[in-house]
Amino acid sequence: GMDVPEQLPLAMVLERLKPWLENPSKKKLGQNVKYDQHVFANHGISVRGYAHDTMLQSYVLEVHRPHNLTSLALRHVNRTGMTYEDLCGKGKGQIPFAQVAVDKAAAYSCEDSDQTLDVHGVLWPQLENDAKLRHIYELEIATSEALFRIERNGVRIDAGALARQSNDLGARILQLENEAYEIAGQTFNLASPKQLGEIFFDKLGMPVVKKTATGARSTDEEVLEKLAEDYPLPAKLLEHRSLSKLKGTYTDKLAQMAIARTGRVHTHYAQAVAVTGRLSSNDPNLQNIPVRTPEGRRVREAFVAPEGKLIASADYSQIELRIMAHLSGDEALLNAFKNGLDVHKATAAEVFGVSVDAVSSEQRRYAKVINFGLIYGMSSFGLAKNLGIETKAAAAYIDKYFQRYPGVKRYMDETVELAHAQGYVETVFGRRLYLPEINGGSGPRKKAAERAAINAPMQGTAADLIKKAMVAVQAKLDAEKPSIQVIMQVHDELVFELPAAQESWVCEHIPAVMASVAELSVPLLAEVGVGENWEKAH
Numbered sequence: 001g002m003d004v005p006e007q008l009p010l011a012m013v014l015e016r017l018k019p020w021l022e023n024p025s026k027k028k029l030g031q032n033v034k035y036d037q038h039v040f041a042n043h044g045i046s047v048r049g050y051a052h053d054t055m056l057q058s059y060v061l062e063v064h065r066p067h068n069l070t071s072l073a074l075r076h077v078n079r080t081g082m083t084y085e086d087l088c089g090k091g092k093g094q095i096p097f098a099q100v101a102v103d104k105a106a107a108y109s110c111e112d113s114d115q116t117l118d119v120h121g122v123l124w125p126q127l128e129n130d131a132k133l134r135h136i137y138e139l140e141i142a143t144s145e146a147l148f149r150i151e152r153n154g155v156r157i158d159a160g161a162l163a164r165q166s167n168d169l170g171a172r173i174l175q176l177e178n179e180a181y182e183i184a185g186q187t188f189n190l191a192s193p194k195q196l197g198e199i200f201f202d203k204l205g206m207p208v209v210k211k212t213a214t215g216a217r218s219t220d221e222e223v224l225e226k227l228a229e230d231y232p233l234p235a236k237l238l239e240h241r242s243l244s245k246l247k248g249t250y251t252d253k254l255a256q257m258a259i260a261r262t263g264r265v266h267t268h269y270a271q272a273v274a275v276t277g278r279l280s281s282n283d284p285n286l287q288n289i290p291v292r293t294p295e296g297r298r299v300r301e302a303f304v305a306p307e308g309k310l311i312a313s314a315d316y317s318q319i320e321l322r323i324m325a326h327l328s329g330d331e332a333l334l335n336a337f338k339n340g341l342d343v344h345k346a347t348a349a350e351v352f353g354v355s356v357d358a359v360s361s362e363q364r365r366y367a368k369v370i371n372f373g374l375i376y377g378m379s380s381f382g383l384a385k386n387l388g389i390e391t392k393a394a395a396a397y398i399d400k401y402f403q404r405y406p407g408v409k410r411y412m413d414e415t416v417e418l419a420h421a422q423g424y425v426e427t428v429f430g431r432r433l434y435l436p437e438i439n440g441g442s443g444p445r446k447k448a449a450e451r452a453a454i455n456a457p458m459q460g461t462a463a464d465l466i467k468k469a470m471v472a473v474q475a476k477l478d479a480e481k482p483s484i485q486v487i488m489q490v491h492d493e494l495v496f497e498l499p500a501a502q503e504s505w506v507c508e509h510i511p512a513v514m515a516s517v518a519e520l521s522v523p524l525l526a527e528v529g530v531g532e533n534w535e536k537a538h
Contacts, residue, residue: 005102014043024048031055031069031116034148034271041152054116056140057123059272060133064434067272073115076122081111132430139429139467140271146470146486147269147279153497154264155487158533159255161302166251169243169295176240183233190240193219199233206231243295250289250299257284269489276456277431277463279489286490291538300535303488303495310500313537314510314528315493318343319465320375320458326428326520327457330407337522344368350404351397370401374408375458377451412454419453427460428520465524466492468517476513481505488534495534503530 020026021040026049030036033053040047058067065071073079087108088094097105127134181187184203188195196219200206209223221238228235257265270280281287290296305311316322321343325333336346341356348359348367359367366387373383384394402409419425424434433456437449470489477484484502488495494514498506507528514526531537 007102014045018045021045021047027051029054029116029120031072031112031119032272034144034151034269037148038151050141050145052120052124053141053144054119054123055272056144057120057127057137060137060140060431061123061126062434063275063277063432064436069112069115069119072119072123077115077118079115079118081115082108132426133432136429136431136464139464139471142471143467144271146467146474147271147489149474150470150486150489151266151268153485153487154259154262154266155495155497155534156262156264156304156306157254157258158302158304159258159263161304162251162255162299165295165298165302166247169247169251173240173243173247176236176243180233180236180240183236190237196237200227204231204233206234242290242293246290246295246299250284251302254284254299254302267488274463276433276459277427277467278459278491279463281490286488297535300538301533303534305497305532308500309497310503310530310532311487311534311537312496312498312503312506312510312528312530313493313534314496314506314514314526315491316462316465316469316514317525317527319462319492319524321371322520322522322524323428323458323461324375324408324411325522327461328405328407328411329521330405330411332405333408334522344371347371347401351400366397370397374398374401374412375455377412377454415457416450416453419450425453425456427457427464428518429461429464431460431464433457433460462492465518466494469514469526470494472513472517473510476509480509493538495537506530 021028022045028047028050029052030050031054033050033055037047037050054069054072055067058065058072065075070081070083073081082104085094087100087104088097100108127137177190180190184199186199188199190196193216197217200219201208201217206227208217209226210218212218221241224234224238224241228238254265259266265284267281267286268283270282273280289299291300303311321333322337324330325337332346332350333343335341336343342364344364344367345356345359347370348354348363349356351367351370352359352363354363369386370383373386378386380395380398381391383398384391387394415425419435419438423436423438424432426432435449435453435456437445438453440446441449466489470486473494474486477486481498481502484496484498484506486494487497494510496506496510507530511526511528515524518524529537
């Protein structure tokens, strides 16, 4: 018997609180509201009337700082308080919250609420008086609500398909091990850098690409990729690593993560983590499933629709290049999008000085790498590596590109200059992306911050757009088609589960809503695909 004083019965407390919690006119403030919403929903209460979330206030005001309550209270109101560890202990000796003494638990909970209110008192006025930041904050609040619903919906997983995939992957992994032993002429531990080093450099005489901090010969991913260009063994190891990771992270784990009763997994979207304004997803991480490999695409086949339903996937087409056109105001780029040209073909025509009709598939591929490379602030060295050409040749392509698209060059130079001057850059909608290393840091770190400064407004604006799309699409579904659910958000893509009869409605209306969430100087284009699983819909 724990020394527990008489407590109110949980059912009674919830029953009393429920009308207030579910009343939208009674305004609530929270820290990480979406989490609390799930806890209440698990007890049959759908909270209405959330007005503010201090975690999101902090995320909008200072994206690069920590957003947990302990940090916020210390930073903004100079308060320290009890931590969860103070209450429950650490590590092995940690007790569940249910076993904490009632008086202590009460003090901890009340202090949490009190600190949240104090922090809100400092952060909200800063947002309230800045129209752009306030707009971004209101978008984040609306997004939180949309994400709560996506997480609640979850997505159906085909456990049988995953088991077959795990089986196939296991066999292939074993085969790769044997092929590796064959090439090496001996068995060895594929996970031991020391043994790899001996086989690579001593036995097989491969060149040492780079050394680790301790002076050992490195066999990391980058080294394997370099050596795989000339040697079969590292290529086998790379494949072995990627398949093992896929099996360990996805095909073995996904089905276990599903709720047994429904066969659905419910990812968790972290809204205040990525510094560009993007979402991140975990347990399971939906954004990491490789799209480039057939094995990765097979994993998407296990995300299925229940009987009588379909999966639809809608995504923005070339969103970051369109945003680059808008931000830079470059004539040639704007024209390509306004006239609905294949933008990579158009770029190839400019860079290689041929007519659009004469562009070869190889030239288009080069142009595509250049287009995406420039979005990420890629150097001529990076471009050369990507295309497998000399750095000099890559530099010439970049020069030629900038001659044909002077607006892009101007945008890049001005953005880097602005980042140095104010320490942050902005998205089209005014989200602030801070770059703490832009004026400090060593040479390479400063260079990385400059590349980030060029990319952040594009990635950040894309993130703003997809959030606007989620909110607008959900409102449209609530008003017209409540039987259609949004079940995932991955980068620039929204995924739906719909009754089969609604296929034509989705194909007509969803892209239109997504294209209309903002007026940029180039048209936004969204495309949708439908199928019985995520891979088929993609």
